[in-house]
Amino acid sequence: MGINSLSFKNLRRRKLRSILTMLGVVIGVTALVVLVGLTTGMTNYMKESTTNIxxxxxxxxxxxxxxxxxxxxxxxxxxxxxxxxxxxxxxxxxxxxxxxxxxxxxxxxxxxxxxxxxxxxxxxxxxxxxxxxxxxxxxxxxxxxxxxxxxxxxxxxxxxxxxxxxxxxxxxxxxxxxxxxxxxxxxxxxxxxxxxxxxxxxxxxxxxxxxxKSDMSKQIDDMMSGLTLFIGGIASIALLVGVISIINIMLVNVTERTREIGVLKAIGFTSREVLGSILLEAALIGFIGGVVGLIIAAILLQIAIMLFGSQIGDIQLVQMLPVWLIAGVLGGATGLSVLAGLYPAWRASRLNAVEALRNE
Amino acid sequence: MNDQNNNVLEFKDVWKIYQMGDEKINALAGVNLNIQKGSFTSIMGPSGSGKSTLLHVGGILDMPTKGTLLMNGKDTSTLSGKEQATFRRNEIGFVFQRFNLMPQLSALENVLLPMIKPDLEKAKELLDKMGLEGKHNKRPSQLSGGEQQRVSIARALINNPSLILADEPTGELDTKNAEVIMGILHDLNKKEGVTIIIVTHNPLAAEFTDEIIEMRDGNII
Known part of the structure; x- marks a missing residue:
């Protein structure tokens, strides 16, 4: 029974709160992936159709x-x-x-x-x-x-x-x-x-x-990378808002669990272990939110392909969701969530065990 | 006499001073106390006499402002934060007035929580010994106060500590349950030689112990 399994159970404990916190990340990730996915798909499609002929x-x-x-x-x-x-x-x-x-x-x-x-x-x-x-x-x-x-x-x-x-x-x-x-x-x-x-x-x-062919690809990349960066930047704001709400909720969680944190210290957990468990909880919110956001984004992109695919040609979902985008978004959402958890986790780890136990 | 072999805890002129605004409060004012291996002690005294602070300092949850605390002969003031945590995990079992079980964990999971390498059989055995057969998977909210306190005693025992520290273990219980809990602690001390210190207001609880220490204004009288 490690302290880390507590992080998973803590998420389930306040389901609505956890889901609402994740929702911020989900919306951010969905916006980011759909917008960047569309431009990436366009870029790949343009490259393939020019170099094919x-x-x-x-x-x-x-x-x-x-x-x-x-x-x-x-x-x-x-x-x-x-x-x-x-x-x-x-x-x-x-x-x-x-x-x-x-x-x-x-x-x-x-x-x-x-x-x-x-x-x-x-x-x-x-x-x-x-x-x-x-x-x-x-x-x-x-x-x-x-x-x-x-x-x-x-x-x-x-x-x-x-x-x-x-x-x-x-x-x-x-x-x-x-x-x-x-x-x-x-x-x-x-x-x-x-x-x-x-x-x-x-x-x-x-x-x-x-x-x-590589000259052509480079020209298309040059043309589209600026656009991708701009669109990605705007969509990232949505993700940032989601991540900031994690700071807020984790602070509420830590305050609410002051007494439990005191008990954890009393039964032998170090400040560092307490810090780690709060960070893990924040990371889980980011990661799960990221996965759900990616799934929703993939569904939306597939719908876009079915609606508009005939006008822009034979474009596939894999062209819009390259591995770097999936890995980047999951890593980014998780990493930013850990950053968001740092301050609440630090506060929790600094709690004096005696004070925490006295907390009613 | 080589007291290191017999004393689990030694307080040597231990002070704990809190600053409350402009006023200094001596929660502990030069306490000298030896707790022998296998003893069963209760600490009594009015609120604010320093008995809980004594327990917290003895459990290395709180560090003395002045003075020395030896645990099993080792000076605890030299311990790092991590070493203090390791000491608490391995050498001390805490039992609290309000049980302080993790509400999101089952009884069994609560008992396993302090273990680095979870020993499921041992945890189940301890719960059964506490009379909680068939309730291993209940959440604390599904258990009565007396049952929750028995889970917390099992949690305190899981790492075979040298010392059990109980802060008002019967404070939230009715007389019948208080007697059950004190009976369990008494048996642990008599049959298995576990060293136990309890802080209590309850004379009935103190009657179960071998030695009663009275405290006033941060010192033993």
Missing amino acids: MGDVMIMNSTGGGTIMSQSGSSFLSPEAVDELRNMSQLYNIKEEVQFFTEFNGTSIYIVGTSDWSQVEINGTPGVVISPTVEAMGYKIGDKITIEDQEFTITGTISEGAMGMGVLVLDTDKALPLNDNKPTSLTANTRGDPEVIKDEVENTVDGITVST
Whole structure:
């Protein structure tokens, strides 16, 4: 019968009080995990979807900025550069991608050339696919559509993800002539270490930038880490409030149990053991609150995936709840709770046994 | 005479002085007292005569302001906080007026609490000896006052202490239960040689003991 089992029993003794104290931690942890989980999920999803389609390297015009956010810009690779790249033995499985805006019926339309139709959710068949915005202009499957004086027959419509834009998706080889055969980017696999080949390619061909998968991941990380920190900071305030309520409740508990603490000392427990048992009790509140908060957060995130998953793509719960987040939140909630218990525990351990026993 | 072999406790000119505002209170005023191994002593006296303080100092719960307390021949003033706790755990068993059992623990768990290595059989045996068969798993709130005090005696005995210190052990009990408790303490002293000191107001309880010490104003008369 150690003194530590008392900590467990003490939690059960005042169930409502313990539950209400834990609730503060639960709310804090839930808010933190849901918000950070959502941004982390977005980051992972963005990384996976970019690196999945790009092969080992992505090559762009260096004035195009070389970031994934600017690839829809107006800089393209010259046909000469493309020829040079195609002749490099280090590169294979080279695919051209082209994306550009053009004039269409007095408005602007985004032309996407793709070689991988699995990336596009469509109704109908691949070939010439329009977004709902273009459909709203009176076009349907089987109709003719004219872009840059070229006539195409519509084969399908985009079912998801066009975000209200006028979009036309074509095979790359059909889209390239519309842009004077200038691709936006090239993706390729490499023979050898992508980082080494990146330097070789950049030194051989003028005016291009090569991004490897890790470059891409880093860009996404840079972009999202600031956001994650900001959101995490705000959610941490909720957790902090929960932890402060632990200080309050543990002080009440210690005052209420003054006499018991005197008895513990009289029957041979040291001040340090008394201190440890109060800290353990605080740690338990934090840990159990953390576990419950994590479970609620996981349920909420799963609901979010079921509600919005179809719009942002195929995202999994494991992407939103990485191990570092689970471990960090549990460790953080427990550690902060121990800190919160320090002052009440110190007060308890300092109690004079005789005074404590006299306490009525 | 080598008194170290016979004396469990030796008070040598022990003072305990409390500061109450501007006034100094001598709770103990130069007490000299030897408690022999196997003795059964009661300390009597009016409230404020220092008898509880004597018990607390004797139980190393409180340190003397001046003077020396030897326990089994060892000077207790040199003990660290941890050593004091170890002494209390191994050498002293406390019995309180208000039982002071842990309300969240069963009778059996209360008895096991002071043990570092829990010996379930020994705890059960002690409870049975106290006449608490079938009540091992009851909480203190489910037991009568007399039963709770018997649990607390079992708790005091669990580590085979050299000394039992009981502060008004019958103070919360009716006459019948008081006699049962004093009978148990008497048997422990006579049959097993446990050294016992009780502080009491109750002359009936004091009658069970071999020696009665009277206290007035912080000293023995």
